[in-house]
Amino acid sequence: MIVHPRARWRWAVVVCGTVLLGAFPAALAALPVAGSAVSPAALRARIMASASLPYQGYAESTVDLGLPPLPDLQGVSNLLDGTTDQYAWYRSPRHWRSDTLTAVGEDDVYQVCGATYLWNYSYNLLTRVLGTEPVRLPRAADLLPPALARQLLGLASAADHLSRLPSLRVAGVDAAGLRLVPADPATTVSAVDIWADPADGLPVEVRIMGRGTSRPVLVSSFLQVSQRRPALATVIPHPAPGVDVVTTRLSSLNGFLNEDHRRHPWPPRLGGLARLPIAGGGLAGVAAYGSGFARFALVPLPGTTGSRIVDAATAAGAAKVTLTGGTGVLIRTPLLTVLLASPPFRGITFLFAGAVSPALLESAASDLFSRFASRP
Amino acid sequence: MIRVELVKLARRPRNWASVALLCGLPLLVAVFVAVTHLAPPPGQGPALLSEVLSSGSLYPAAALAIVLPVFLPVAVAVFAGDSIAGEADSGMLRYLLTRPVGRTRLLWAKLVALTVYVVTTVVLIALTAYATGTLLFGSQPVAAIRGSLTTSSVAATSLSGSGLSPVQLILRTLGAVAFIAVSMLGVAAIALFLSTVTDSSLGAALGALAALITSEVLVTLNSASAINPYLPTRYWLAWIDFFRQPILWRNIDRGFAVQAIYVGVFLAAAWAHFATKDITS
Known part of the structure; x- marks a missing residue:
């Protein structure tokens, strides 16, 4: 078979262009990440103080627990055994919103001052939960990197060991890494790894390792994040006519x-x-x-x-x-x-x-x- | 050359038959839903189909959701796979190229015809679905609302539970139509490339469909997450993000970008192969 020289030239152009396109994301990822000299204790303090920082972004959480589907707890089983995509708009601890996205709908949580609104597209139902819920079932919003990181660091005791991890680029943020190793042998958590913006402490990725596992059991990470403050109108529900709205004081556990x-x-x-x-x-x-x-x-x-x-x-x-x-x-x-x-x-x-x-x-x-x- | 290809496109009954079938499926679904008043619950079945009983103007989006997973890609793959291989299969390609027509020009004309077919098909599905939806389910606004949309009314409810004005609904439907059309151009580009490789139009269409099925399988695998963002079908369903409030652009942007890359790479490959290919049939 004779290959025309022009054919070689044309294929060379196509192959080179394809390789360049394919290598572009890898080249971007390989760019050196700016390190940070912040101490573990200082980074922890910044993360814990980051609750007032506004942000909006697209987060993905992957949990691999292998829980069986349990009646009445299907939502929790799904949350703790699979991938959850959500978009969050966070103005302040009193005004935020998180949408859990599926291919055909979404389940949203709004926090508006002292009330929590739960939007369920499948039921066309907006539920207003008055007051705080001291005990409730886990929600997708609990897995957002900032909320999860603060929750986990809040559990740490003085005996737990804190150390720095190499920085990592997450959603365009050169994030400083922090490892928390629980001292208590009774827990199944062997380590919690958190990456946060070293400048202000906004957590962008969290990984939880279990004892005896080589891979993280839970990974929650921003795929896109911005610290632009979302508009107030975005974090307040605006139910359309025809949407059922109910008010309750009951916890989700009362079900x-x-x-x-x-x-x-x-x-x-x-x-x-x-x-x-x-x-x-x-x-x-x-x-x-x-x-x-x-x-x-x-x-x-x-x-x-x-x-x-x-x-x-x-x-x-x-x-x-x-x-x-x-x-x-x-x-x-x-x-x-x-x-x-x-x-x-x-x-x-x-x-x-x-x-x-x-x-x-x-x-x-x-x-x-x-x-x-x-x-x- | 382009005019010739467009005339061929318009005159071939099988092209119109495929468009009619694609428009007919949503029509059939609409008739069943309208007669029985039984739509799938929200979050189940084709996206937005549950909403059409209250607003027929959402039916174009629901219709696209019905045909997107299987029928539309199959039709586009069959049409694109036939572009060059069909001419070779019928023995016409050799004669076509004996005319003073450059191969690149022929490929360009085929591409234009392909684009016209894809865009026309998607637009016709949306238009016929709009007519069907308004006829069978009505197009009256859900209700008037107060507040920021004082002068307007609610034409439909978004996935986020808030109302969409008629203008918002039209713009978002147009966005979804454009997104799906571009997604189908990615399928067309793969099939067109394979059409230059083989003389069998069926083989080219099946090859493109095999690529899509492979992509669909890999998209669901956690172990393939490293290549997930680059798969051709990864962002196909992102058109639904036009119907959230606010619109979530992340996956829409990536969907457009991924399809642009697939179109660019496979058209370039088609050009590289076809421009110097030995034409034997």
């Missing part, structure tokens, strides 16, 4: 909590961990124990809801465990551990969940059941 459980007098300690006070009182049926990263939530589930969740977890292959005074089903992931514990009577299931070791949750459940058994 599957039973009023009967409010009478549970939770013990001051479980599994060796002290009960945490919940700001604003919270729901009487929900408790939290522990400190730092080694903390877990305790949620009583009414009979039917609890049974369905236990059945779903068992069907998904969760391990059955024997507890002192009851039985349990253990969902173990690289980061989050969930124990569904049931005493042999009472028609109730207790959900223990936290980034802690299974042994800790089993000990806590056994403690709880022992207290039930000792009561007249």
